[in-house]
Amino acid sequence: MTTDLRVGVVGAGLMGADHISRITQRISGAVVSAVVEPDAGRAAAAANNAPGAQTFTRIEDAIAAGAVDAVLIATPGQFHAPVLEPALEAKLPILCEKPLTPDSASSWKILELEQKLDKPHIQVGFMRRFDAEYQKLRDLITSGDAGELLMLRAVHRNPSVGESYTQSMLITDSVVHEFDVVPWLAGSGVKTVEVKYPKRNSLSPEHLKEPILVLMELENGVFVDVEMNVSIQFGYQVATEAVFQKGLARIGQPSGLQTWKDGKFEIAEHQSFVTRFASAYDVQIQRWVNAVTAGTLVDGPNSWDGYRVALACEAGVAALDGGIIAVEAPERPAFYA
Amino acid sequence: MTTDLRVGVVGAGLMGADHISRITQRISGAVVSAVVEPDAGRAAAAANNAPGAQTFTRIEDAIAAGAVDAVLIATPGQFHAPVLEPALEAKLPILCEKPLTPDSASSWKILELEQKLDKPHIQVGFMRRFDAEYQKLRDLITSGDAGELLMLRAVHRNPSVGESYTQSMLITDSVVHEFDVVPWLAGSGVKTVEVKYPKRNSLSPEHLKEPILVLMELENGVFVDVEMNVSIQFGYQVATEAVFQKGLARIGQPSGLQTWKDGKFEIAEHQSFVTRFASAYDVQIQRWVNAVTAGTLVDGPNSWDGYRVALACEAGVAALDGGIIAVEAPERPAFYA
Amino acid sequence: MTTDLRVGVVGAGLMGADHISRITQRISGAVVSAVVEPDAGRAAAAANNAPGAQTFTRIEDAIAAGAVDAVLIATPGQFHAPVLEPALEAKLPILCEKPLTPDSASSWKILELEQKLDKPHIQVGFMRRFDAEYQKLRDLITSGDAGELLMLRAVHRNPSVGESYTQSMLITDSVVHEFDVVPWLAGSGVKTVEVKYPKRNSLSPEHLKEPILVLMELENGVFVDVEMNVSIQFGYQVATEAVFQKGLARIGQPSGLQTWKDGKFEIAEHQSFVTRFASAYDVQIQRWVNAVTAGTLVDGPNSWDGYRVALACEAGVAALDGGIIAVEAPERPAFYA
Amino acid sequence: MTTDLRVGVVGAGLMGADHISRITQRISGAVVSAVVEPDAGRAAAAANNAPGAQTFTRIEDAIAAGAVDAVLIATPGQFHAPVLEPALEAKLPILCEKPLTPDSASSWKILELEQKLDKPHIQVGFMRRFDAEYQKLRDLITSGDAGELLMLRAVHRNPSVGESYTQSMLITDSVVHEFDVVPWLAGSGVKTVEVKYPKRNSLSPEHLKEPILVLMELENGVFVDVEMNVSIQFGYQVATEAVFQKGLARIGQPSGLQTWKDGKFEIAEHQSFVTRFASAYDVQIQRWVNAVTAGTLVDGPNSWDGYRVALACEAGVAALDGGIIAVEAPERPAFYA
Ligand SMILES: [Mg+2]
Ligand SMILES: [Mg+2]
Ligand SMILES: [Mg+2]
Ligand SMILES: [Mg+2]
Incomplete structure (x- = not known):
């Protein structure tokens, strides 16, 4: 039936x-x-x-x-x-x-x-894109209630990764999410990608040099930085701060059961994407x-979005070796309008 | 198929x-x-x-x-x-x-x-009982990690109610939820109910005398207070603080998108049960x-729980007129064990 | 010079x-x-x-x-x-x-x-009265920005007390502060005092029966509850929530350095009045x-305030034995106007 | 006497x-x-x-x-x-x-x-350096409790500035504070300075191009970014997030009286350095x-610190025109050891 x-x-x-x-x-x-x-x-x-x-x-x-x-x-x-x-x-x-x-x-x-x-x-x-807080942030950007968007400041912090995780996966497996969601939030594509190397975390697998700081300029002038961190031990955190003309917004902050124990006020942090994005x-x-x-x-x-992300990832991987790398995309086919 | x-x-x-x-x-x-x-x-x-x-x-x-x-x-x-x-x-x-x-x-x-x-x-x-924070609070109580539970301090705050909302509905329509969830959290039934009258909110419908403060003793000695407020204007808030031997826990606090606008750090509060308990x-x-x-x-x-809640509501409604009212329940039929 | x-x-x-x-x-x-x-x-x-x-x-x-x-x-x-x-x-x-x-x-x-x-x-x-947050709360009450004050909900939680701390000191040494600050906040004196006994904390010194919940009615109808807790282990917390016609206010919440460690978001809680009220x-x-x-x-x-507090303490100590105890104060001498 | x-x-x-x-x-x-x-x-x-x-x-x-x-x-x-x-x-x-x-x-x-x-x-x-939260952050860094420090992520946000505020004052009047406090926190001097230009805030005075993002490498490899923003309208915010091997710390977050009004949970933000650093x-x-x-x-x-800051400011002002500018400092005279 x-x-x-x-x-x-x-x-x-x-x-x-x-x-x-x-x-x-x-x-x-x-x-x-x-x-x-x-x-x-x-x-x-x-x-x-x-x-x-x-x-x-x-x-x-x-x-x-x-x-x-x-x-x-x-x-x-x-x-x-x-x-x-x-x-x-x-x-x-x-x-x-x-x-x-x-x-x-x-x-x-x-x-x-x-x-x-x-x-x-x-x-x-x-x-x-289906997370409630990302959707509210996008609504706020679209509404203009806090003025024009000027910057997006993202962090993606993982407790640890396995030995099979490679340097380029920092881009293709992790920052890849920002290459999709940032243009969706800001209403504009990625124009350039650059990578900065903070002090290396000696708790990372030996072959990795991270955290990295990924800097992007979008086509509409919005500037983006992404702190990509895969050995930060304490927990899993994906958060974004938006800087507007007239204020700020922040998503991905601790929430839920609050406890006071052993001299501390505490909120449990996520340990993986499984709970964060359930x-x-x-x-x-x-x-x-x-x-x-x-x-x-x-x-x-859609697949056009997926293609744009692939282009940004290629720029991002190139940027791991230095320089400000441009993302060149063809015109969007009318089919995906 | x-x-x-x-x-x-x-x-x-x-x-x-x-x-x-x-x-x-x-x-x-x-x-x-x-x-x-x-x-x-x-x-x-x-x-x-x-x-x-x-x-x-x-x-x-x-x-x-x-x-x-x-x-x-x-x-x-x-x-x-x-x-x-x-x-x-x-x-x-x-x-x-x-x-x-x-x-x-x-x-x-x-x-x-x-x-x-x-x-x-x-x-x-x-x-x-199906709200994620209530479940975590119950897990914490059951675990004993913060010691024995001593008190539960609940608030139920509504922005406003219609003219058809009556005084006894403070108990039968609103506190009714606490009569179910409190015993479930504390692992013990309601023994007595008492009502205190704070200063009346002059923004309430004329026939209502509220907020009220409902005090309960549970069979295991845990003490409970419930602030029941149906004209508090600002938003909808259902929250509980648990007081343990060695610490505290709190659920129902503001969460989600954080904004800084017009001189203030802000988090939107719920406006009704629709979003709070979606x-x-x-x-x-x-x-x-x-x-x-x-x-x-x-x-x-189950229906035995529903019956126990009905008994507590009857005590609660009686308590609106003063006194400490006992809740007398028969033995639980083995059928509901 | x-x-x-x-x-x-x-x-x-x-x-x-x-x-x-x-x-x-x-x-x-x-x-x-x-x-x-x-x-x-x-x-x-x-x-x-x-x-x-x-x-x-x-x-x-x-x-x-x-x-x-x-x-x-x-x-x-x-x-x-x-x-x-x-x-x-x-x-x-x-x-x-x-x-x-x-x-x-x-x-x-x-x-x-x-x-x-x-x-x-x-x-x-x-x-x-000289704590910055108490002063801001009083300003908010006085301003009427959130409507009339209806309730004050205070907690006073101590990690532990020595063997010399007696049952009446719950009132005369601890709740005594509320007997001063509550009338100052609410602009009205204490009219009655009542004491409720939640489940006893078995970590208290043997001769103490606490926590207690002290209920007060003020002369202007504002209702007050004070959770007085001297063996709660986790830290020192003095906090108040004010319930208004149109909203809420809360003071005494965790603040300062925030850390993310070991799976948790944390803020250190005070351990005694020394830091809380420095x-x-x-x-x-x-x-x-x-x-x-x-x-x-x-x-x-001034000393008139001190005298009023002494009267409230006497009612509070009497209330430890049950009943709703009235606080009878003489007229305030013009000298203290 | x-x-x-x-x-x-x-x-x-x-x-x-x-x-x-x-x-x-x-x-x-x-x-x-x-x-x-x-x-x-x-x-x-x-x-x-x-x-x-x-x-x-x-x-x-x-x-x-x-x-x-x-x-x-x-x-x-x-x-x-x-x-x-x-x-x-x-x-x-x-x-x-x-x-x-x-x-x-x-x-x-x-x-x-x-x-x-x-x-x-x-x-x-x-x-x-005399702010209680900066001191606690420095203690945490020194203690090693969260592992080695990897990054410092600072924001300095002002509601607005007058017409007399010039582009180079972004460095010499505002970022200057970070040039002092960052080495003090991280235990290492500024090695290079670079400036990035996010989307310009059209609410800035016409002759300013800001916000700017200042990137620094310290001599010990710690990476620093400073978002410098002088027209963000909503309030005054000076905050820092420290990224460690094993966790995070954050200072400068909203605190004090919390209110629930008009559908929102609110904390007042500072409006100037006067209250923030009183x-x-x-x-x-x-x-x-x-x-x-x-x-x-x-x-x-001391004055040696002041001299080091002057050198960093000169690099910072040069960096406003592009490039990664090195900060060359002479040996510290033994007099200032
Ligand atoms: Mg179906
Ligand atoms: Mg199915
Ligand atoms: Mg002097
Ligand atoms: Mg002196």
Whole structure:
């Protein structure tokens, strides 16, 4: 009787398993109908949390079986294109975890393929846009109540990262979120990127030189700095301060249960993105499901946004070696207007 | 293919309409299959937000039509019993908005009827238990990390109320929430209730004498005060401070976007329960749907809790006229253990 | 060349020694010219911190020697009268630490003696009135910006007390401050006092039954509660929340250096009145010195205020045994208008 | 009988008048014995607030008259040298408001003159070092409790400035404070200075291009950014965030009376340095008076610190035109060790 959207989740790692639980337990109007995952054990474990879901090793098989109405891609970035292509050919709506693809050239190819369809089919999983505080900050900027926006001052602080985290991932895995959300907040694209090196944190993995301070100029003159810190131990903090002509705004500050113990007033800080953005992930997926059901297909960052982010990441990675690097973007195709 | 729980929502007023939107748009595994509402216009408007839902004027008809797997009652309290009775007879799981019924005698009759079934079928809609901060406070109390709980100090402040809000509604409509959540937090029932009258707020409707300060002793000796204020103009605030042997905890404090404007640091305060408890309502209904689907039927306050609250409200209303009023409860039936 | 006020400090215990350091190191226009203290070792130690000060065992000797222009009394309360009397006879301005005397009858005798002079000569050391936040709260109340004041909700939390601290000292040593500052804030005297007993803190000394909740009605109808807690371990907190017709105000909240460490956002809480009221003590003494130098003699609570506090304390101590105890005060003598 | 330090205050403008009131009303052990001010009206007005003070038009006359034990210089910076020279020749202790002199070359001459004396006689009026929160932050850095310091992130936000405020004053009048306090906090001198231009605030005076973001590298590798903003309207805010290996610390955040009014939780923000640093100025002068009385003469930033600040300001002003400008300092003379 009910006609829930049948979502095929591709990739049943940490992120994919999380989305499977989310859709099954908290998202209205959608079920996980297929789990696409080459690792059989992982696939079975994931399907276990999605009653009624079939398992496939390749997206092509799930499509051929008519098992999915929409696709959610949660594999590592280098495996996105091989899923995006058949899904686009099958004209399926797609929620693709960030990044769209690992580089701007391969992203551009995806955009070319997508433009053969009647309208954009891909939403990219930049979930910060769905966080309630980011939305309020954007509303304040748009309202002009505090005057023009002059600066955005962001911090992204992680307690620690594993040995496999590389220097360029500071940009492509972490600052990447700012490359999406900053233009969305400020209403203007990234024009230049520069990187400064503060004193190195000797608690970082040996091959990393961080924290870094990323400086950006936007096309509208707004200046942005991003403190990117992945070994700060105490907890997980993603926060932004906006500097306006007539005042300030700040998001991402401590909240919730307050305690007074052992001589201190305390508020627990987040330890990872899991709690910090729990609600943002839910809202993102629910709104995507609703958009797909309504035929709009996309309600958030689209593949053009993903392509712009890829360009900014390339500038950012180049900037790790010094200099002020320009971000050159082509005209936005009318298809994404 | 999917087997969403088919919920019949009884009452399509403010609260009912809100639940209909919630189940339709945000709750996983459930759909609104029936809207039961005698007012035809209201019923049609509500059904409009629930694709596929049928409308009925009486719950008995919805049951007879086999249209519902579970019932959510959102009518005014005096109309709860006439819905609870046929729903219980039909052995349907029920989420009943507070209060269970308007008085303890009628509540007791509902309990007697329910006890003819195999297990409790009624959950009462005290949503505070599903608020993340209340849950953390309860965890802290249970953990003993700050020592034994000694006092709970609650405030419930409303900007204003309409002319139809009566003096006894200070207890039955507002403090009622504390009568549920305080015993849940403290692990102990209400033993006595007393009311103190601070200086009257001349901005209250003329027939009201408020704010009031409600004092309670719990069976375990914990002392509770509740400042109940319904004309405080500035906003909506529900907050609690817990006093332990070795420290304090506080919930319900301002959070979210911080701004500096016009010489002030500011955080917007809530204006009504709608935003303050938005997430709590969602979690409550999702967990109830999950419990019903799993066959547990109840995951939250049950009708015994609702009965205890009715007894406390009767003491509270009596206490409005002075004196320290005892709350006398019978033994809890084993059925509700 | 300079004509600093020559202050005789009576009592060189903890409080007296603190005042001696204060006047010597931080107060402008005053020097400690005499230390009056029967214990020779204590006197010598104190005088050591006040270059040029003479030591005396009795106030009468200091007066006879012409060694003091003004007297600051910092002995235990039961020794105040024997100092106040000769000082008043010598027409000296006096700053007397709280309480004026241990009971209302002996306080009244002091008032009678003082009224033989041309104007009030005694200021009582209720230092809270000189705390910047208390002053701002009073300004807000007076301004009417948030509407009429309806309630004051105070907390006084101490980490611990020694074995010599008795049950009645909850009133006479601790709540005593509220009996002064509440009428000053609310512009109205204490009419009744009642005491409630929350669950006892088992970490208290065995002979104490606390925390207590002290309820007061003021003559203007404002209702006051004071949570008095002397074994709460975590730190020292004196805070007040004011409930107005149109809003709230709160003082005494955590402030200063904020840190993020070990998963927590933290602000250090005070550990005693020494840091909490450091600035208030300085301001109190400076303003008193200035008033004495200017011939006004008193700039703060006078002996009539001290007498009213003594009456409220007697009601408070009676209320420890139950009941709502009225505070009966005579008319204020015109002398103290 | 008392032997208060006789201070000659040079310059009776806004700052000088403030110091005269301070010494007269709040500083222990010192009196204003002379006001040195060429403007007769201003001199008379100031002397009026300092009972017993003589007025002079030139510092040389005050010295010749034997009227002063110490000198406090509060004239504009370009008039400091003509006062410093005779005061040093007279071997008088000096508290000189910032800057020591307007440029490093003239500062160096003052240092040469001072080195003819037995020890440093000049303290420079960088009052931030005496602010309680700055001191706590420095203690935390020194303690190592949060690990090594990696970054300092400062903001200095002013509501507005007059037309006479020039572009270079962003550095010499405002960032100058950071050039003193940052090395004091971090235990390391400024190595390079760079300036970035965010979007210009169109509410600034027409000839200003601000806010600016000043980036500094310290000799120990700590990285510093300073947001300097002089037209931000909402209020006055001087704040710093320290980024450590294992956590964060923040000073300068809103504190004091909290109110809930008109839908908002509010804390009043400062409107100028007068309230923000009131206590720091008092502590600075009291500690200087105490040091002079004790024969130490200096207890705070000395003229070497003032010289280092002058060098950093010159780099900062050069950096306004672009580039990363190095700060080259000679070896510190042993005299200032
Ligand atoms: Mg649903
Ligand atoms: Mg679902
Ligand atoms: Mg002085
Ligand atoms: Mg003094």
